[in-house]
Amino acid sequence: MTSTTNRQILLIEKPTDKLGPEHFKLSEAAIPEPGDGEALLRVRYISLDAANRAWMHGATYRSAVEANTVMAGGGIAEVVSSRADGLAPGDIVFADTGWQDYAALPAKHLTKMPRIEPLTYLLSVYGIAGLTAYFGLLDIGKPREGHTVVVSAAAGSVGSIVGQIARIKGCRVVGIAGGKDKCHWLTSELGFDAAVDYKDGAVFKALRAAAPTGIDVYFDNVGGEILEACLPQMNNYGRIACCGAISQYDGAPSATGPRGVPGLIVVKRLIMQGFIVMDYMKERDRALADLQSWVASGQLKVQEDIIDGLENTPKALIGLLAGDNRGKRMVRV
Numbered sequence: 001m002t003s004t005t006n007r008q009i010l011l012i013e014k015p016t017d018k019l020g021p022e023h024f025k026l027s028e029a030a031i032p033e034p035g036d037g038e039a040l041l042r043v044r045y046i047s048l049d050a051a052n053r054a055w056m057h058g059a060t061y062r063s064a065v066e067a068n069t070v071m072a073g074g075g076i077a078e079v080v081s082s083r084a085d086g087l088a089p090g091d092i093v094f095a096d097t098g099w100q101d102y103a104a105l106p107a108k109h110l111t112k113m114p115r116i117e118p119l120t121y122l123l124s125v126y127g128i129a130g131l132t133a134y135f136g137l138l139d140i141g142k143p144r145e146g147h148t149v150v151v152s153a154a155a156g157s158v159g160s161i162v163g164q165i166a167r168i169k170g171c172r173v174v175g176i177a178g179g180k181d182k183c184h185w186l187t188s189e190l191g192f193d194a195a196v197d198y199k200d201g202a203v204f205k206a207l208r209a210a211a212p213t214g215i216d217v218y219f220d221n222v223g224g225e226i227l228e229a230c231l232p233q234m235n236n237y238g239r240i241a242c243c244g245a246i247s248q249y250d251g252a253p254s255a256t257g258p259r260g261v262p263g264l265i266v267v268k269r270l271i272m273q274g275f276i277v278m279d280y281m282k283e284r285d286r287a288l289a290d291l292q293s294w295v296a297s298g299q300l301k302v303q304e305d306i307i308d309g310l311e312n313t314p315k316a317l318i319g320l321l322a323g324d325n326r327g328k329r330m331v332r333v
């Protein structure tokens, strides 16, 4: 590689079933020239998100990722040169840079970020993961002291923060995660009151034991069978914050939805609400102030999972979908 080369990971084919390395290709192009109103960015960290896989299915809250294009993805980048007002070399931004070394993007698509240490916090606790956990739990879930809060994908980037915020708010917190080690980590390191290993089978029974007074708030990252196990255990007037549906992303969608929708929602008078974190960006400062104070006081632990090398990005996403990450996964480019 020379300094004029831009390495890029292309999605060469959309998967019809499980995502594999054969769906990607490492390619090289010239470093782009920024146009009027654009900045040239050097990508520093690429965020790995379960949603990256969902974008391959079709348009969601953003347009679909198409075959033979640079794989889309958010990242933290440094401005190399700028032809846009308000951006100068050395500035740090968050943007949909895609999986590549360099990107030239219009300034209106960049969010200027403070240069903090470690920079990775801009993707984890002070980035989309932390903000999603904060707004999804507090604005949609509305937990109160003494409530039982259950969160799925609890050892992941969003889930691990959700559970800790719920603890800070005085709730009993139950995490659902895959494997004994992750479950042990949730209770011993992150302060969860209980954890359920969904890979051990009998989720419904284990959940009943972990949440004996029922569930007041369920923060749903996964949908599918875990949502089905939670629904009958919801207390009357409970709330389900629908954050994502990881169980449905990697492969063909299941033929039937979870049983209990809408019957249990009716009889238990539940509120089930989806949300997209971008809708809350105007209120970001409120969330950041809280998150920063919890991190500073040690009440909120930040778990990051950093993998080196752009060429390892496909493997990092495939692994995340299989559950081999703990906390926020990202690639250092």
Ligand SMILES: NC(=O)c1ccc[n+]([C@@H]2O[C@H](COP(=O)([O-])OP(=O)(O)OC[C@H]3O[C@@H](n4cnc5c(N)ncnc54)[C@H](OP(=O)(O)O)[C@@H]3O)[C@@H](O)[C@H]2O)c1
Residues within 6 Å of the ligand: 048, 049, 050, 051, 128, 129, 132, 153, 154, 155, 156, 157, 158, 159, 176, 177, 178, 179, 182, 221, 222, 226, 242, 243, 244, 245, 246, 247, 248, 275, 276, 277, 278, 320, 321, 322, 323, 324, 325, 326, 327, 328, 329
């Ligand atoms: N609404 C929004 O604005 C918004 C914003 C950001 C993210 N999200 C959503 O938040 C959720 C978390 O995403 P993330 O990117 O932060 O990923 P993550 O939680 O860091 O990692 C994904 C985790 O999901 C678990 N998982 C994978 N397949 C599963 C299955 N079939 N059933 C149960 N768990 C499974 C795996 O852990 P185990 O080992 O426990 O299986 C894996 O580690 C996703 O649903 C994502 O779409 C929503």
